[in-house]
């Protein structure tokens with residue numbers, strides 16, 4: 001299947017109320033699980049590498065891993081650098097052939113966030129690589145929140161970064177949290193709607209592991225065209241591997257263990273693809289759902 005330019009795909013998705021899922025991956029095994037799920041679900045996917053994966057393996061190697069995995073599906077797999085706080089890491093990923101990078105200046109002042117984002121969008125311009133920026137904060141993982149104002153994306157700030165730095169898609173803090181949360185995150189749909197009315201850019205929802213399906217589906221109807229899912233992928237990987245290893249640690253041989261672990265990661269990925277492809281599920285036209 002032809003790999004459509006991601007910037008255009010995201011625009012089309014927002015217009016059609018569709019959503020691409022970016023899955024955080026760490027190596028060839030979970031990447032392969034995502035590819036197999038994409039093939040089964042019959043829809044494009046994104047694999048995303050967090051900075052520690054890039055620091056350990058290099059963006060060059062991550063790109064090569066994807067090239068090796070792509071033949072497992074006819075569906076396009078887009079490669080994304082997730083939550084990079086480093087402009088240089090974004091530039092290197094662009095040079096190494098990533099389809100998409102996120103420059104995360106959300107912990108900085110608006111002025112610094114705009115400046116960092118602008119530097120990356122300018123650098124990405126000639127390559128056609130998509131740039132994601134963030135306003136507001138995604139809770140969890142040490143992000144301390146005292147009141148709604150600490151995390152909730154301000155409409156004025158979102159407009160300012162879009163107008164001045166020109167990122168293609170916008171991650172917005174609207175109440176979601178990274179990872180498993182003790183209580184269901186309360187999503188501020190009113191703010192999401194205000195943002196969607198203020199800017200035409202496709203919006204990104206982070207913290208996909210803990211968001212109920214109905215909330216995901218509602219957000220998609222309000223301009224969310226990309227959903228990030230990470231924790232459920234890597235905890236499934238680790239727990240299932242641990243289970244398999246525990247059967248006979250002295251005989252633990254990676255290819256034999258991974259043969260059983262990959263399909264279980266694939267099932268989790270498939271389950272999330274099912275959640276965003278709910279319209280196809282209702283029509284029963286295109287895919288198996």
Ligand code: 13P
Pocket residue numbers: 024082083177178179180205206207208209210228229230231232
């Ligand atoms: P989860 O780990 O909650 O799925 O969130 C992933 C994410 O938002 C990565 O950017």
